[in-house]
Amino acid sequence: xxxNQRSSNPxxxxxxxxxxxxxLTDVSKIYPLPSGDVIALDHMSIxxxxxxxxxxxxxxxxxxxxxxxxxxxxxxxxxxxxKITGKNIRKMSDIKLTDLRLNEIGYIFQKxxxxxxxxxxxxxxxPYILKHRCNDTTGRVSKLLADVGIDRKMAKHKPAELSxxxxxxxxxxxxxxxxxxxxxxxxxxxxxxxxxxxxxMEMLTTLHNQGRTVIIVTHDPLIGAQxxxxxxxKDGKVENI
Amino acid sequence: MKMDIILQLxxxxxxxxxxxxxxxxxxxxxxxxxxxxxxMMGANMTMxxxxxxxxxxxxxxxxxxxxxxxxxxxxxxxxxxTSKKSTSSTSTKDYLTKANFDDIQRAVxxxxxxxxxxxxxxxxxxxxxxxxxxxYGMRDDDMASVLTVDEGALPNTAxxxxxxxxxxxxxxxxxxxxxxxxxxxxxxxxxxFRVVGILKSKGMSMDLNSDNAIIMTEKSFVAQFGGDQExxxxxVILNNIDDANKTKTAITDQLNRKTNVVTIQDSSRMMESxxxxxxxxTTFVMAIAGISLVVAATSxxxxxxxxxxxxxxxxxxxxxxxxxxxxxxxxxxxxxxxxGVVGAGIxxxxxxxxxxxxxxxxxxxxxxFFTFQSLVYVPMxxxxxxxxxxxxxxxxxxxxxxxxxxxxxxxx
Numbered sequence: 001x002x003x004n005q006r007s008s009n010p011x012x013x014x015x016x017x018x019x020x021x022x023x024l025t026d027v028s029k030i031y032p033l034p035s036g037d038v039i040a041l042d043h044m045s046i047x048x049x050x051x052x053x054x055x056x057x058x059x060x061x062x063x064x065x066x067x068x069x070x071x072x073x074x075x076x077x078x079x080x081x082x083k084i085t086g087k088n089i090r091k092m093s094d095i096k097l098t099d100l101r102l103n104e105i106g107y108i109f110q111k112x113x114x115x116x117x118x119x120x121x122x123x124x125x126x127p128y129i130l131k132h133r134c135n136d137t138t139g140r141v142s143k144l145l146a147d148v149g150i151d152r153k154m155a156k157h158k159p160a161e162l163s164x165x166x167x168x169x170x171x172x173x174x175x176x177x178x179x180x181x182x183x184x185x186x187x188x189x190x191x192x193x194x195x196x197x198x199x200x201m202e203m204l205t206t207l208h209n210q211g212r213t214v215i216i217v218t219h220d221p222l223i224g225a226q227x228x229x230x231x232x233x234k235d236g237k238v239e240n241i
Numbered sequence: 242m243k244m245d246i247i248l249q250l251x252x253x254x255x256x257x258x259x260x261x262x263x264x265x266x267x268x269x270x271x272x273x274x275x276x277x278x279x280x281m282m283g284a285n286m287t288m289x290x291x292x293x294x295x296x297x298x299x300x301x302x303x304x305x306x307x308x309x310x311x312x313x314x315x316x317x318x319x320x321x322x323t324s325k326k327s328t329s330s331t332s333t334k335d336y337l338t339k340a341n342f343d344d345i346q347r348a349v350x351x352x353x354x355x356x357x358x359x360x361x362x363x364x365x366x367x368x369x370x371x372x373x374x375x376x377y378g379m380r381d382d383d384m385a386s387v388l389t390v391d392e393g394a395l396p397n398t399a400x401x402x403x404x405x406x407x408x409x410x411x412x413x414x415x416x417x418x419x420x421x422x423x424x425x426x427x428x429x430x431x432x433x434f435r436v437v438g439i440l441k442s443k444g445m446s447m448d449l450n451s452d453n454a455i456i457m458t459e460k461s462f463v464a465q466f467g468g469d470q471e472x473x474x475x476x477v478i479l480n481n482i483d484d485a486n487k488t489k490t491a492i493t494d495q496l497n498r499k500t501n502v503v504t505i506q507d508s509s510r511m512m513e514s515x516x517x518x519x520x521x522x523t524t525f526v527m528a529i530a531g532i533s534l535v536v537a538a539t540s541x542x543x544x545x546x547x548x549x550x551x552x553x554x555x556x557x558x559x560x561x562x563x564x565x566x567x568x569x570x571x572x573x574x575x576x577x578x579x580x581g582v583v584g585a586g587i588x589x590x591x592x593x594x595x596x597x598x599x600x601x602x603x604x605x606x607x608x609x610f611f612t613f614q615s616l617v618y619v620p621m622x623x624x625x626x627x628x629x630x631x632x633x634x635x636x637x638x639x640x641x642x643x644x645x646x647x648x649x650x651x652x653x
Binding site: 069075094102107115116117122127131 | 246249250253254257554555557558559560561562563564565566568646647650
C-alpha cells in the first residue's frame with residue numbers, strides 16, 4: 001500500500017517527530033448537571049508528537065470519548081490549554097474549529113459515518129471540495145480509493161451498498177483526502193469482523209510507517225498493543241503514559 | 242463546473258423522500274394557483290367593468306350648483322313665474338335656465354351633443370296599483386337622438402309616454418297600457434297617459450336612467466309639473482372621450498365666471514369607485530386564497546423539520562468532518578428553495594390554465610386574460626409562494642446548523 005505520505009524522508013520524519021501535534025496541559029472538562037457537576041476530564045496533561053502511533057485506552061466511562069472529542073476539535077475544554085498543531089483551540093471560534101477539523105484532522109469512526117446520500121467516491125471527495133471549493137481534478141480521490149482497495153465500480157456505490165470493511169476503507173480514504181496532520185480513529189475495528197479489523201489495522205500501521213500521526217481510541221487490548229505508545233485513562237485522569 | 246456539493250445533497254435528500262417532498266410542494270402549487278387565479282379574475286373583472294363604464298363615460302352631466310355661493314345666479318330671460326321647483330324645493334335656483342343651456346351649448350360647440358332634461362318623481366297608478374316613478378321630460382328631437390326604442394314608438398302627443406324595460410316589467414305595463422300620473426291629495430295635476438313604446442335596456446348610466454323611468458315630451462312634462470325651460474340637468478354627449486376635460490373647462494369658464502352656477506359630473510369618479518370596489522373584493526378573495534399558502538407553509542415547515550430530525554446523524558457527520566454551520570444551513574434552505582421554486586413553477590403553469598378557465602366560466606370572456614394587469618398575478622403569486630417556502634425553511638435550517646456535532650453523532 002502506498003498511501004499519500006506526509007514525509008517519506010527519515011531525517012525530516014525524525015525532526016517532525018519532535019513537534020507536538022497535540023498538547024494537553026492541565027485540561028479539564030466538566031459537564032454541569034442539575035444533580036451535580038460531572039468531571040469527565042480531570043486536569044489531564046498529554047503530549048502527542050508528530051508521527052506517533054498512540055492508543056488511548058480505558059474502561060467505559062473513563063473519559064475516552066470526551067478526550068477524543070477534545071483532540072478532534074469537536075468540543076473545547078472547560079479549563080487548561082489544548083493545542084492542536086500548535087493552535088490553542090479554547091480561543092477558537094466555531095468557524096476556525098470547523099476549519100481545523102477539515103484541514104488538520106482525519107476522522108475514522110467506529111460506525112464509519114459515511115454520508116448516505118453520496119457515493120463512495122463522493123464521500124471521499126466531499127472534504128476535498130469543502131477545502132478547495134472545487135471538484136478533484138488531480139486524481140487524488142481515485143488514487144486514495146485505489147490505495148484502500150476500492151475499485152472504480154465499487155466507488156460508484158452508496159455506503160449502504162458496501163460491506164462494513166469496504167465502508168471503513170472509504171472512511172480511511174476520506175480521512176486522508178485533505179492530508180491531515182492527525183488521523184483520529186474511534187474504535188475503527190469495533191464494527192468489523194476479526195479478519196477485516198486486522199486489514200484495517202494493517203492499513204493504519206502502514207499510514208503510521210509513512211510518517212502520519214495516528215491516534216486510536218480503543219478498549220481492545222489487542223488493538224492497543226499494535227500502537228507504539230498506550231495512554232491509559234481512568235476516571236478522567238491519565239493512569240500511565 | 243460541477244454543481245455545488247451542498248446543493249447536490251439537498252437535491253438528493255428531496256429525491257430520497259420524493260413523495261413527501263411532492264406533497265409539500267403541492268401545497269405551494271395550490272396556494273400559487275389560488276392566489277393568481279383569484280388575482281387574474283379580479284383584474285379581468287376590473288378591466289371588463291372599466292370598459293363597460295368607459296362606453297358611457299363620454300357623458301358630462303351639468304347641474305345647477307345648489308351648494309354654497311352658487312345660488313345667486315339669475316340668468317337673462319329666466320322665468321320667475323310659477324315654478325315646479327317651488328313646489329318641490331325651497332330653493333328656486335336648483336335648475337338650469339334656457340340661458341344656461343345656451344351657454345353650455347356654446348361652450349361645447351362641436352365637441353358633442355347637448356340636450357336638456359326635466360326630471361321629477363311622482364305618484365303613479367297603473368290599473369289599481371299605485372306607486373312612485375321617476376319621470377323625465379325630453380324635447381322631441383333629443384328623444385329621437387338619445388333614446389333607443391325596443392317596441393312601439395316615441396311619444397309624439399301630449400298624452401303619450403314611453404317607458405323603460407325594467408319599469409314595464411315591474412309594473413306589468415305593455416304598449417297601450419294607461420298610467421295615471423299625479424297625486425290629487427297634494428293638489429297636483431292628475432293626468433292619464435298612454436304607453437306608446439318601451440325602450441331598449443340601457444344599463445346603469447349617469448345622465449339618464451331610463452330603464453326604470455317614464456319619459457314624456459317636454460310639453461307634457463311642463464303641463465304636468467310646470468317649470469317651462471327650467472331644466473334639472475343638461476347632458477353633454479361627447480364625440481370623443483378625450484375631450485372631457487377640455488369641455489368641462491370650457492363650460493366652467495363660460496358659466497362659473499363670477500359665481501358657481503353649475504357643477505359638472507363625469508363618469509370618472511363613478512368608475513374610480515367601482516374599480517376600487519372590485520379591487521377591494523379581489524384583494525379580499527386573494528387573502529382567502531392566501532390561507533392555502535399558510536397551510537402550505539406549515540406543510541413545508543413540517544417536512545423540513547422531519548428532514549432535520551431524520552438527518553441529525555448525517556448533520557453530525559457533516560459537521561465533524563469540517564462542514565461549516567452556514568453550509569448546513571444552506572443545505573436545508575436549498576431544500577426549501579427547491580420545493581418553493583418547483584411548487585411555484587408548476588403553480589404558475591397551472592395558474593395560467595386554471596385562471597383562464599375561471600375567467601372564462603365566471604366572466605364569460607378571456608378578452609383581457611393575456612394582458613399585463615392580469616398576468617402580473619402569476620409572478621406575484623410565485624414570489625409569495627417562494628418567499629413563504631424560504632421562510633418556512635429558515636427555522637429548521639437554523640436548528641440543523643446549531644446542532645451540537647457530538648450529540649448529533651450519537652443519534653441513531
